[in-house]
Amino acid sequence: MLIGELSRRTGVHERLLRYYEKQGLLWPERAPSGYRHYQESDIDTVLRIRRLLSAGLNTETIAQVLPCIRIKAGNLVPVCPETTDDLRRQRDRLTHAIEELRASRDLLDAVIAVAPLTLS
Amino acid sequence: MLIGELSRRTGVHERLLRYYEKQGLLWPERAPSGYRHYQESDIDTVLRIRRLLSAGLNTETIAQVLPCIRIKAGNLVPVCPETTDDLRRQRDRLTHAIEELRASRDLLDAVIAVAPLTLS
């Protein structure tokens, strides 16, 4: 599919799809005309990129992660980043943040449970 | 404590402590001189802010979350003037953020789990 369709189906601006390519996150095939041709699977990839970006990872880190996700998808990509240490660190960082948020939410739940009594 | 000490004890640049204040994340008392005076508890608050920021939340979102975390510290803060509807909305926001982060972390976990197998 062309970039316009991918943009429509993912809700991600074409500008960003080109940007992600430049950052090494996407490698669509090119027609002789220069047009980008994307696979169906690129839809998932783009959504993954968006998710990881919104989780605070930068494009460089995501570029290290994505090839391994491809492997999981079944494709036998020969290359995989060397250091999972960095990934573990990112994971731990996320875990902390999740715990942080969960504690906040639990607290909020407690407040909500009590609130009707103390407010009304 | 003054801003310099808070900066030293949290490892966060003074510039950022002032910035967080401007974004409504910190509200230190002010001496007549204009000097900021922070509480011990602000250390935890700052570390929380850092963690949430590094998890991809922006200062605006964090500003909505922080007041409810204060309650946990034991203070019966008369702030939090929101109705329970607002609280529920915040809770839902938190839930959504948590799900987002958890999906990202699970993704990382999957990558980490696969990586060693394909490397050795």
Add this chain to the structure above:
DNA sequence: CTTGACTCTGACACGGATGTCAGACCCTAG
């Protein structure tokens, strides 16, 4: 009082992710 460390505000700069536009090329329907 003087000195030096600390703080204040305000401004400019920067990098990363994103928005937008211009000018040129490609492609398909008529």
Add this chain to the structure above:
DNA sequence: CTAGGGTCTGACATCCGTGTCAGAGTCAAG
């Protein structure tokens, strides 16, 4: 062939978190 929409590259602009600096005020030790 033509027209109109899709695509290309490249440049400039914006937002947010952060770095850094200048100039002025504060404060405590000597």
